[in-house]
Amino acid sequence: MIPSNLCLPFLLALGLGMAGIANAAGPLKVVATFSILGDMVKNVGGDHIALTTLVGADGDAHVFQPSPADAKAVADANLVIMNGLGFEGWMERLLESAQYQGKVAVASAGVKAQKMPDDFAEEEGHASSQEQTHDGHGATDPHAWQSLGNGKRYVGNIVNALADADPTNAGDYQARGKTYLAALDQLDQTVKAAFDAIPKRNRKVITSHDAFGYFGAAYGVTFLAPVGISTEAEPSAGEVAKLIKQIRKHDIRAVFVENITDIRLVEQITRETKTWIGGTLYSDALSGADGPAPTYIDMFRHNVKLLTDAMGGR
Amino acid sequence: MSIGEWLFAPFIEFSFMRRALVGCLAMALGCAPIGVFLVLRRMSLMGDAMGHAILPGAAIGFLIAGLSLPAMTLGGLIAGLAVALGAGAVARATAQREDASFAAFYLTSLALGVTIVSTKGSNVDLLHVLFGTVLALDNAALLLLAAIASITLVALAAIYRALVVECFDPSFLKTLGGTGLFGDKGSFVHLLFLALAVLNLVGGFQALGTLMVVGIMMLPAVAARFWAREVWSMIAVAIVIAVLASMAGLLMSYHANLPTGPAIILMAGVLYGVSVLFGFHDSVFMRLIKLPHLNTHPSREGSRS
Numbered sequence: 001m002i003p004s005n006l007c008l009p010f011l012l013a014l015g016l017g018m019a020g021i022a023n024a025a026g027p028l029k030v031v032a033t034f035s036i037l038g039d040m041v042k043n044v045g046g047d048h049i050a051l052t053t054l055v056g057a058d059g060d061a062h063v064f065q066p067s068p069a070d071a072k073a074v075a076d077a078n079l080v081i082m083n084g085l086g087f088e089g090w091m092e093r094l095l096e097s098a099q100y101q102g103k104v105a106v107a108s109a110g111v112k113a114q115k116m117p118d119d120f121a122e123e124e125g126h127a128s129s130q131e132q133t134h135d136g137h138g139a140t141d142p143h144a145w146q147s148l149g150n151g152k153r154y155v156g157n158i159v160n161a162l163a164d165a166d167p168t169n170a171g172d173y174q175a176r177g178k179t180y181l182a183a184l185d186q187l188d189q190t191v192k193a194a195f196d197a198i199p200k201r202n203r204k205v206i207t208s209h210d211a212f213g214y215f216g217a218a219y220g221v222t223f224l225a226p227v228g229i230s231t232e233a234e235p236s237a238g239e240v241a242k243l244i245k246q247i248r249k250h251d252i253r254a255v256f257v258e259n260i261t262d263i264r265l266v267e268q269i270t271r272e273t274k275t276w277i278g279g280t281l282y283s284d285a286l287s288g289a290d291g292p293a294p295t296y297i298d299m300f301r302h303n304v305k306l307l308t309d310a311m312g313g314r
Numbered sequence: 315m316s317i318g319e320w321l322f323a324p325f326i327e328f329s330f331m332r333r334a335l336v337g338c339l340a341m342a343l344g345c346a347p348i349g350v351f352l353v354l355r356r357m358s359l360m361g362d363a364m365g366h367a368i369l370p371g372a373a374i375g376f377l378i379a380g381l382s383l384p385a386m387t388l389g390g391l392i393a394g395l396a397v398a399l400g401a402g403a404v405a406r407a408t409a410q411r412e413d414a415s416f417a418a419f420y421l422t423s424l425a426l427g428v429t430i431v432s433t434k435g436s437n438v439d440l441l442h443v444l445f446g447t448v449l450a451l452d453n454a455a456l457l458l459l460a461a462i463a464s465i466t467l468v469a470l471a472a473i474y475r476a477l478v479v480e481c482f483d484p485s486f487l488k489t490l491g492g493t494g495l496f497g498d499k500g501s502f503v504h505l506l507f508l509a510l511a512v513l514n515l516v517g518g519f520q521a522l523g524t525l526m527v528v529g530i531m532m533l534p535a536v537a538a539r540f541w542a543r544e545v546w547s548m549i550a551v552a553i554v555i556a557v558l559a560s561m562a563g564l565l566m567s568y569h570a571n572l573p574t575g576p577a578i579i580l581m582a583g584v585l586y587g588v589s590v591l592f593g594f595h596d597s598v599f600m601r602l603i604k605l606p607h608l609n610t611h612p613s614r615e616g617s618r619s
Contacts, residue, residue, distance in 0.1 A: 067432065237567035237574050240449050241328055264450035268330050271452070 026050070028166045031077040033088045034061045035286040036145055037107055037154070039296045041081055043180045044158050048169045052077070057288045061087060066094045074098040079165040081158060084108040087142030105161035107154040111144045114213050143211040143283060147218035148188040148300065155181055187297060194308050195219045202311045206247065206255040206269070211283035221307065224252070240269065247273045254310035256281045279306045324568045331564060333451040334574065337459050338560030341518060341530050344463030346552035347470055348511050349535030350545065354481040357412060358536065360398075361528035364515045367397040367420040369427025377430070387520045394512040397423050402508045406501050445523040448564075448574045455521040462517040466510050476503040478545050522575065529579035530556050537586040540593025555585050 027050045032038040038053030045051060052073040055061045074080060075098040082088050084106035095104065116139050144150040159177035163170035195203065204222045212223040224243065246252075247269070255270050256279065269275075281303050282293040293299035315323075324331045352360055371393025372386045379385035401419040405412040446455060470477070480500050518527030534555035538548040563578025572580075592599045 235447075235449060235573065236571045236577070237324070237331060237334070237449060237564060238569060238571040240330060241324065241568060244328060244330075264446055264452060264455075267452060268333075268450045272329050 028162070028169075029073075029076055029078045030162070030165075031074055031080045033080075033082040033091060034284070035059065036284075036296050036299065037081060037083055039286060039294075040107070040151070040155055040180075041158055041162075043296075044155060044173055044177045045162055046172070046176055048166065048172060049162070055285065057286050057291070057294075059285050061284055062089075064088075064090055066090060070094065071098045074100050077102060079103055079105065079161060081105045081107055081161060083142060083145070085111070085113055085140050085142035085144060103161070103165060105157060107157050108142075108144045108150070109157050111150045111153055113144070114141045114217060115139065116141045116213060141213045144214050145296070146212055146215040146283065148184050148191065149218055150214060151296065152181055152184050152188075155184065183297065187300060191219060191300065191304050194304055195221065198308060198311045202253065204250060204252050205307060205310060206243070206252060206266075206275070207281055207283075212281075215303075235265065240265075244269060244272050247275060256306065256310075281306060320569065321565065324565065330449055330451075331568065333456060334448045334564055335560065337448065337451045337456055337521060338530070338564070338578065339557060340456070340459040340463040341522065341527065342534070342553050342556030342560060344459070344466040345514050345518065345527065345531040346534050346538075346556045347549045348466065348507075348514050349531040349533075350538060350548050350552050351477060351481065351507060352511065352532070353535045353539065354545070355412070357416070358532055359413070360416060360511065361515055361531055362524075363416055363420040364394050364398070364512065365519065365524040365528065366424040366427075368394045368423075368516055368519070370423055370430055371396075371427075373427050373430040383520065387516060390519070391512065391516045393423060393427075394516050395509060398508040398512045399505055402501075402505050406504070445519050446521045448522050448526055448578065451521060458517050459521050462513055466514060469506065469510055473503050473506060476500070477507055480504060481545075525579055526575040529575075529582055530560070533579065533582035533586050534559065537582075537589035537593075540589040540595055540597045543595060555582065555589075559585055 027048055028045070029052070030041055030045060030049045031052045031054065032041045033053075034055040035053055035057050038051060041049070042051055054066065054070050054073070055064050071094065074094060077100065079102060080095070080100065082091055082104060085108050145154060155177055159173050162173045166173075200220060203220055204224065206224050212221070215221065216223045224246065252273075252275060255266055255275050280292075282299045286295065286299055287293040293302045325335060352358055368390035371389035371391065373389070374393075375382070375385035375387070375389030378389075397416075397419045401412065401416040404410060404415040404419075408415075451459075480503050514531065515527055518530075534552040535548070537555050538552040541551045542548040559582035560578050562581040564574065566572050566581065567574040567577040570577075589597065591597055594600065
C-alpha cells in the first residue's frame with residue numbers, strides 16, 4: 001500500500017522549489033487534468049497551445065498522485081482545464097500547493113449532472129435498505145464525457161476558455177471547435193443508430209466499474225457493476241451473489257472489463273455465469289497511441305463496437 | 315429460511331462462495347501456525363511491515379514484465395525475503411532486537427519501492443493491482459494457496475522441535491555447536507521460519523489482500539493463547555478459530571452485505587474478544603474467579619514475606 005497522503009506534501013514541496021515563474025511568451029500553456037480531456041483540448045487548441053496532461057493514458061485519476069513535474073506544469077500554466085463534478089479530488093490541493101493564480105476552466109460546466117447509477121434497485125425495482133446504504137449512491141457521477149452530447153458541451157466550454165485566455169487566436173479556436181463539434185455530432189448519430197438496431201431487452205451489459213451512467217442514459221443501455229463508485233471499494237459476497245442471480249435471470253450476454261480495475265473479480269463472475277468477457281471498455285482514460293482508443297472519438301468508436309457486437313452477437 | 319439453508323445455501327448455489335471458503339481453509343492451515351510462532355517471538359507486527367516491504371520487488375517485476383501478476387508476485391516475494399532475512403540476520407549478528415532491525419529494513423524497502431514507482435512515472439497503484447480479494451479466487455490463486463499451506467505444514471513439521479526450543483531459549487541451540495550466522499542450528503531454523511512467513515504473506519496478499527492475510531495470521535494466534543498452553547495445542551486452536559471466523563465472515567458478508575475480507579477479520583476480532591473475556595487461561599473471567607484463590611496461595615504468601 002503506498003501511503004499517498006504521506007508522500008504528496010513532500011513531492012509538492014519539491015515541486016514548489018523548482019517551479020519557475022510563468023512567462024507570457026510563446027504558445028499558451030494549458031494544463032488538462034486527464035487524457036480524455038487532454039485530447040479534446042488538443043483538438044481545439046492545435047498548434048497554438050502547449051498542452052500538459054496530468055493523468056496520462058491508462059492512468060487512474062481516482063488514485064492519482066501529483067509529481068513535482070505536475071506541480072511545476074500547473075504553476076507555469078496560463079490556463080487549467082479540469083473535468084469538475086468531483087472527478088479530480090486531488091486538484092484543489094494541487095492548485096493551492098502550486099500557488100496557481102490563473103484561470104481554471106471546468107469543462108463539464110452546464111452539463112446536467114447525474115447521480116451515480118443505482119443499478120440493482122433501478123432495474124429490479126426491489127430497492128432494499130441495504131442497497132441504498134451502499135457506498136457512492138447519491139453521489140454525483142463525474143463521468144459526463146461518456147455521452148457525446150455532453151462531450152459537445154465540453155468542447156464548447158473548452159473553446160470559450162481558450163478564446164478568453166488567448167483572444168488573438170480566438171477565431172482559430174472557434175473554427176477548429178466547429179469542425180470538431182461536427183465530427184462529434186456525426187459520431188453521435190452513428191452511435192444512436194447502432195444501438196437503435198438492437199432490441200432494448202438485449203442492451204444490458206456488466207462492467208467492472210460503473211463509469212457509464214451518462215452513456216447508458218444517452219443510448220438506452222443498462223450497465224450493471226459489481227463494484228460501486230470507487231476503484232477502492234470492496235464488494236460484499238451478498239452483492240456479488242445478487243449480481244450473479246441477476247445475470248442468470250436476465251440472460252445478460254457479456255461482461256466488460258475496464259482498463260484500470262482488477263479483472264479477477266469480473267473473471268470470477270463470468271466463470272460462475274458462463275457469460276463471456278467482451279474485451280476492454282475505456283472509461284476514465286484513453287489508451288496509448290498504439291492502443292485501440294488513443295483519442296476521444298476512437299474511444300467512443302471502440303466502446304460502441306464492443307458493446308453492439310456483444311449485444312447483437314447472438 | 316431455515317438455519318441449515320442460512321448456513322449452506324450460499325455455498326451450494328455459488329461457486330465463488332465455495333472458492334472463497336476453500337481459500338480461507340488453506341489460509342487458516344498455513345497462516346495460523348505461522349502466526350502462533352510470530353506471537354511467541356514477539357513479531358506480531360511483521361505482517362503489516364511485510365505489506366509495505368514488498369513494494370520494490372513488485373515495482374521491479376512491473377518494470378520488467380508489465381502488469382503481470384506472477385512477475386510482480388515473484389518480485390514481491392524476493393523483496394520480502396530480502397527484508398525478512400536481512401533483518402533476521404542483523405538481529406542475530408548484532409545486539410539489535412529483531413523488531414527494530416525489521417522496522418529499519420522495511421522502511422528502507424518501502425522508500426526504494428516508492429522511488430522506483432515514481433521514476434517510472436506510472437500512476438497505476440501497483441499494490442492495488444497486486445492485492446486480490448477473497449471473492450475473486452481463480453484456480454491459479456487456489457492452487458497457490460494450497461501449495462503454500464502444504465509447504466508450510468511440511469516445513470514446520472520438520473523444524474518444529476528446534477523452532478519451539480528457539481522461541482523460548484534462543485541461546486540453547488547456540489550452545490549445541492556451530493558458530494556464525496548459518497553455522498548454528500538456531501539461526502538456520504529462525505531464518506527458515508522467516509522465509510515461510512514471507513511465503514505465506516506474499517502469496518496470500520496476491521490471492522486475498524493484505525488485511526485478510528495478516529488478520530487470519532495474527533488474530534486467531536493471539537486469541538489461541540487464552541485457550542491453550544502448549545505450542546501444538548495453540549496451533550490447533552488458532553486453526554479452528556481461523557476456520558470459524560472465515561465461515562462466519564463469509565456468511566455475514568453474504569447475508570448482511572458486508573465487504574468480505576473485513577467481515578472475516580471482524581469475526582476473528584469478535585472471537586479474539588470472546589477469548590480475552592472467557593478463555594481458559596489468564597482471561598478476564600478466569601482471573602476474576604481465581605483471584606480469591608490466588609490471594610491465599612502459599613507461594614504468593616511466601617514471596618510477599
